Amino acid sequence: MSVELMVWDEPEPIGRDQARATYLAVKRAEPSDGSGVVPEVVKELPGEVRLYPDGHVLVSMDLDSMDEVSAQVFAIARAHGLVCYDPQRDLVHNVAPLGVYEGMQLHTGDGMIVHDPDLGLVDDVLGTLSAQNPFAALVNFGRHFIQVSPGYELEYKEGTLVRTTVAELEEVRRAFREYATGDRSFLTRHEWAQ
Structure with a gap:
């Protein structure tokens, strides 16, 4: 079984409802072919990474490695000033x-x-x-x-x-x-x- 996190840019801190709605909208979209603008953060993220339109990035990982990989993703997202949403826990990690x-x-x-x-x-x-x-x-x-x-x-x-x-x-x-x-x-x- 795999789990995932979503990373993207937001100009202001957002709440869980907005993060959840953004995640669900991205999940309904088709992944990007990678030919557009690829966020620099993609090169650093662990796990399986899929790009979506407008700079949304989904990171998939095994359930067994979730805690370790999630901690890495949270830290990398913060270093790049990005929001990270954890749909398993329904928690949003803002920069501030x-x-x-x-x-x-x-x-x-x-x-x-x-x-x-x-x-x-x-x-x-x-x-x-x-x-x-x-x-x-x-x-x-x-x-x-x-x-x-x-x-x-x-x-x-x-x-x-x-x-x-x-x-x-x-x-x-x-x-x-x-x-x-x-x-x-x-x-x-x-x-x-x-």
């Missing part, structure tokens, strides 16, 4: 806005790792917490991290690991946004235990 920590990583319980994730992606990933995706974490290796599991148990570590439980997904999203942007208000807004 980013958090303040260069090299920050987003890890999920279903195996996705994204370097320098955009804040919209972080919000969307938090909405996918489930038995199939049992955690999400923003990690600044060697410094600190924040993570959450279903039931909205938040954990934060900067020296000492502390925990709290929040009632609403929106509060989890708020804490993750604050963490990513260098705001530590989430630490004073909640009661934490070791």
Whole structure:
């Protein structure tokens, strides 16, 4: 079984609905013969690459190599300032806005790792917490991290690991946004235990 990602240029960050609609429209189109303008990124992308009109590129990969190849595709797309849509997870990777920590990583319980994730992606990933995706974490290796599991148990570590439980997904999203942007208000807004 194979899975795929789609990479293309967008002038502004887009939401999942727009990314999904673009992907479905491209899937209905005929692949390009490659005689037109070929995006420079094509030379760097791993997996099986198919070109479509208007600079859309589909990258196919084996399910077994999905996590590794996806991480490479996400990084290459970002380096070229391109959007990447993951139809399996229904997630869109925009170029911006980013958090303040260069090299920050987003890890999920279903195996996705994204370097320098955009804040919209972080919000969307938090909405996918489930038995199939049992955690999400923003990690600044060697410094600190924040993570959450279903039931909205938040954990934060900067020296000492502390925990709290929040009632609403929106509060989890708020804490993750604050963490990513260098705001530590989430630490004073909640009661934490070791």
